[in-house]
Amino acid sequence: MEIEYRDVMLNQSFDNKREAIISAGKLLQERGYVTENYIPKMIERDQMTSTFIGNMVAIPHGTEDSKAEILRSGIVLIQVPQGVSFDGNEVKLIIGIAGAEGQHLELLSEIAMVCSEIENVEKLVAAQDKDAVIQLFEGGAAA
Template sequence: MKAAGLAINVTNTAVSSIPSDAQIVVTQSELTPRAKEKAPDAYHVSVDNFLSSPSYDLLINQLSRGEKAEPEAAEESSVAPFVDGDILRKENVFINQSFKSKEEVIRFAGQKLVEGGYVKPSYVEGMIARDQLMSTYMGNGIAIPHGTEEVKKEVLASGIVIIQIPESVDFNGNKVRLVFGIAGKNNSHLEILSKIAVACSDVINVGEMVRAQSVDELITVINHAVAQNA
């Protein structure tokens, strides 16, 4: 919405924290019933694919027909940048990997978050539970497994693990070639999720990440994608 020059305050939040006076609420389709309970008077948009959604595009077009304001000045982020050295370390980027199942890759990502000191071991089960509750496949060949609300207390620090899987792994019938395992302290995972979604909304960026031959190359592509949409 900011990219479209719309003077609208956009906030990422958990469904349980949606304010009752929200005017527009965009959620994955599985979460829409709960969102409507939290904000019954809001205009609700349900999407199946956050990276490519006709419903969301239609909303932007409808809003753009009104008065178009100047883009807002960038606000200072409440968390470190997506590519910050503490959140994304080179040793937590894994290229040319292969896995037999989505559970295997989710557990791999979770274990690396544990080894990196980002989460307690019990957070990994929360990642598995999250994907069982609602698929963490986001479209464009990427998945973003993260823990449920119940394991937020197991997060020690915000962190990301990136896994490149050139030959793909199946996520409920969808071929996933990039997995972003994340943990966010104090709900910062919502901002991290947003930055990943924006960076991966362009299939060209995703293709370059999948074809990257080194950790440095993959991080460079992400840096560029995030900077373009900052």
Template sequence: MSILNESNILLNQDITSKEEAIKAAGKLLVQGGYVDEEYVPSMLEREKTVSTYMGNFIAIPHGTDESKTAIKKSGISIVQIPNGVDFSNDEEEKLVTVVFGIAGVGDEHLDILSQIAVYCSEIDNVVKLADANSESEIVQLLGGID
């Protein structure tokens, strides 16, 4: 089973806060059977201590180390936010148009984070994700991440 499926993707979301964006990404992980419900609050907790904003209009929220027991299997969720949402902590705006929720069994989250970061280091790739018109297009664009 792939860590990214079309059912793990929300397109064209109108989200106004980073908390709402993280909850949406977390809910997809729960619905996909990747994590238990208690993983989502740990994603919000991590954001309070360390921003998951990665630059290039992306954020990669994930749970705290203490939430590892809530992870059933590794997975990715994607929330596309065309108008962007601010992921800053009261400093300069950090606009995010693509949110990757991730859960990794053991240390797999590090590998997933790395693959997403490498792909999204090219701003053109992020633009393609932000402009994608279908879930299958996003899965195709991210085909190398598993």
């Protein structure tokens, strides 16, 4: 999985999870991964089942019927050092995903490899520059 500078936003803050999900969706759209119509599907998906996965991480993504809105696979990483509540769970790392042509599970697997270790998430949240975030994430584990 390749992550570019433009896929990463540092030191963001949100009043609520809806704002956070919309921000992730807009970044996915700006990067050419999805259409604008994917964003409401991300909100709908979180209402069905929370996209909070533990270890201060949420992975907002679209519903099953939003596949037509995905232009190409990609992920965006949003660092929220002060945290935002996802139904009472503190989230400090938001990873928006769009998986085209069945790549959804592959993306989730790669994210899980990094985010299953709380130490990796803490390093991602504390990172001061995009290089550090990309290096930690693409390395599959913290250095």
